[in-house]
Amino acid sequence: MSGADALEFWFEFASTYSYPAAMRIEERARAAGVPLRWKAFLLGPIFAAQGWNDSPFNLYPVKSRYMWRDLERVCAALELPMRRPSRFPRNGLRAARIACWFEDEPWLPAFVRAVYDANFARDADIAEPQVLAACLARAGAPAEALDAAGDDAARAKLRARVDEAVALGIFGAPSFVVGGELFWGNDRLEDALAWARGARPDRARA
Amino acid sequence: MSGADALEFWFEFASTYSYPAAMRIEERARAAGVPLRWKAFLLGPIFAAQGWNDSPFNLYPVKSRYMWRDLERVCAALELPMRRPSRFPRNGLRAARIACWFEDEPWLPAFVRAVYDANFARDADIAEPQVLAACLARAGAPAEALDAAGDDAARAKLRARVDEAVALGIFGAPSFVVGGELFWGNDRLEDALAWARGARPDRARA
Numbered sequence: 001m002s003g004a005d006a007l008e009f010w011f012e013f014a015s016t017y018s019y020p021a022a023m024r025i026e027e028r029a030r031a032a033g034v035p036l037r038w039k040a041f042l043l044g045p046i047f048a049a050q051g052w053n054d055s056p057f058n059l060y061p062v063k064s065r066y067m068w069r070d071l072e073r074v075c076a077a078l079e080l081p082m083r084r085p086s087r088f089p090r091n092g093l094r095a096a097r098i099a100c101w102f103e104d105e106p107w108l109p110a111f112v113r114a115v116y117d118a119n120f121a122r123d124a125d126i127a128e129p130q131v132l133a134a135c136l137a138r139a140g141a142p143a144e145a146l147d148a149a150g151d152d153a154a155r156a157k158l159r160a161r162v163d164e165a166v167a168l169g170i171f172g173a174p175s176f177v178v179g180g181e182l183f184w185g186n187d188r189l190e191d192a193l194a195w196a197r198g199a200r201p202d203r204a205r206a
Numbered sequence: 207m208s209g210a211d212a213l214e215f216w217f218e219f220a221s222t223y224s225y226p227a228a229m230r231i232e233e234r235a236r237a238a239g240v241p242l243r244w245k246a247f248l249l250g251p252i253f254a255a256q257g258w259n260d261s262p263f264n265l266y267p268v269k270s271r272y273m274w275r276d277l278e279r280v281c282a283a284l285e286l287p288m289r290r291p292s293r294f295p296r297n298g299l300r301a302a303r304i305a306c307w308f309e310d311e312p313w314l315p316a317f318v319r320a321v322y323d324a325n326f327a328r329d330a331d332i333a334e335p336q337v338l339a340a341c342l343a344r345a346g347a348p349a350e351a352l353d354a355a356g357d358d359a360a361r362a363k364l365r366a367r368v369d370e371a372v373a374l375g376i377f378g379a380p381s382f383v384v385g386g387e388l389f390w391g392n393d394r395l396e397d398a399l400a401w402a403r404g405a406r407p408d409r410a411r412a
Binding site: 062065172 | 276
């Protein structure tokens with residue numbers, strides 16, 4: 001369909017700015033003619049390696065206050081519903097194992113959006129199996145997908161995925177990778193899509 | 207000229223993303239019909255209060271690697287020259303005292319741009335008086351402005367400015383304040399200008 005490079009979308013279900021990115025990326029990538037790869041991963045182990053035992057937003061209250069207000073503005077501009085989760089960050093481990101294991105299934109994008117909607121629009125606990133079962137049902141996925149998340153193979157695949165994120169220099173979410181080029185943050189999606197289509201600003205002049 | 211609210215531009219001379227913001231903000235604000243207020247401040251005391259004794263970029267090398275590459279892309283897209291400073295962060299205290307004390311002078315914007323150009327395009331040490339003297343000369347400012355930076359009144363004004371930043375919830379640079387609304391980051395400049403012109407996306411639906 002096009003000669004564009006593929007765009008990898010690295011997302012973490014607990015990540016606030018991954019929410020608007022996840023809700024709009026499939027449509028934007030399709031409009032740009034850019035093939036999309038969904039890469040569920042976990043930030044927890046990456047933050048822990050930097051010495052953080054919690055979301056950096058919880059560690060820095062002033063930044064947290066700003067982030068929630070900014071997210072509200074970003075979602076309003078996209079006409080996305082947003083309700084601040086009563087607990088943050090939610091534990092997205094099980095959801096990530098499902099999304100990582102079934103990443104090539106046709107229902108995967110709808111499942112990912114359903115989980116983000118549960119977390120950031122409905123204040124549902126995405127660690128709960130019944131919440132994830134409802135997300136799978138909304139996406140038209142088989143109910144058995146829930147159990148597959150507990151398999152050793154699914155666990156190992158997600159662990160390898162986190163190692164891959166570290167190797168790519170990923171330190172936050174959402175991140176976008178095109179070729180070897182890394183873009184961080186929901187507001188870099190358009191730049192990443194342009195890069196995938198071959199846009200290359202001149203190197204900075206020294 | 208317009209009914210737009212004023213936009214406060216909070217900048218720190220050592221801050222990397224303040225560089226592209228400082229180089230383009232006067233033109234963008236004029237085009238948008240938004241009155242602009244220049245607010246030089248210091249991030250050092252704010253970072254220290256969060257327990258950081260250095261730039262967070264230096265504390266987190268993975269994030270630092272990304273930031274320099276991203277800044278290179280951002281500057282290239284704006285056709286701004288960029289040379290990574292051989293020392294980061296540079297000490298911008300003296301420059302900030304000048305910019306804070308003389309913030310209503312007609313030469314102030316040109317001086318601010320000259321200092322950013324020295325730091326991020328010429329790898330000059332903006333802590334050095336002779337570098338700042340050249341920046342003042344480029345901006346058409348009186349040479350005596352350099353000495354004013356050492357006065358008690360100029361020191362006190364900058365200290366009060368940092369207190370004001372904290373009171374506004376500012377935690378990084380560049381920041382933009384419109385009414386009580388805070389926007390953080392070079393890539394929020396357009397949103398802040400739109401806000402000043404009265405754009406108010408609907409509140410997020412719960």
